[in-house]
Amino acid sequence: xxxxxxxxxxxxxxxxxxxxxxxxxxxxxxxxxxxxxxxxxxxxxxxxxxxxxxxxxxxxxxxxxxxxxxxxxxxxxxxxxxxxxxxxxxxxxxxxxxxxxxxxxxxxxxxxxxxxxxxxxxxxxxxxxxxxxxxxxxxxxxxxxxxxxxxxxxxxxxxxxxxxxxxxxxxxxxxxxxxx
Numbered sequence: 001x002x003x004x005x006x007x008x009x010x011x012x013x014x015x016x017x018x019x020x021x022x023x024x025x026x027x028x029x030x031x032x033x034x035x036x037x038x039x040x041x042x043x044x045x046x047x048x049x050x051x052x053x054x055x056x057x058x059x060x061x062x063x064x065x066x067x068x069x070x071x072x073x074x075x076x077x078x079x080x081x082x083x084x085x086x087x088x089x090x091x092x093x094x095x096x097x098x099x100x101x102x103x104x105x106x107x108x109x110x111x112x113x114x115x116x117x118x119x120x121x122x123x124x125x126x127x128x129x130x131x132x133x134x135x136x137x138x139x140x141x142x143x144x145x146x147x148x149x150x151x152x153x154x155x156x157x158x159x160x161x162x163x164x165x166x167x168x169x170x171x172x173x174x175x176x177x178x179x180x
Contacts, residue, residue, distance in 0.1 A: 052085050058144035063092055070099040072106035083127055096124050096131040125162045130155045
């Protein structure tokens with residue numbers, strides 16, 4: 001039996017089938033000499049159709065989706081879902097109501113140098129979502145009288161409180177980016 005040091009980095013072996021990934025692709029290339037292999041000009045984009053069930057909405061503010069969360073149980077995968085929802089529906093805004101905005105965002109989040117973790121509130125502000133703790137809901141959110149301007153103003157306040165730049169309104173009317 002040959003002993004192999006699992007800590008030593010061995011150079012990656014170059015195969016005799018280069019530039020192909022394996023013998024199978026090499027054999028296909030030999031059988032079809034007129035075909036281009038991994039043509040960088042020919043890239044096909046695709047997306048997967050998903051559905052998002054909204055937790056709460058207000059009839060007087062159809063642009064606002066309210067999501068109730070204790071914690072992201074599937075980690076960054078679940079957190080990323082909301083980023084995609086917002087990216088593909090730029091006229092909509094998502095407001096999170098967390099059980100506690102100071103909870104760790106999700107299992108597996110990396111510890112910072114100072115020993116702290118990314119919190120739910122920081123995650124929301126970083127990704128341009130408005131977030132409240134259930135115990136501290138503002139009256140304009142409880143009764144549904146929130147306006148887009150109040151939403152953006154409160155979001156900018158939260159972003160500044162976590163050390164992020166203010167957002168400026170987008171000419172497209174939906175998503176907005178950091179101010180310059």
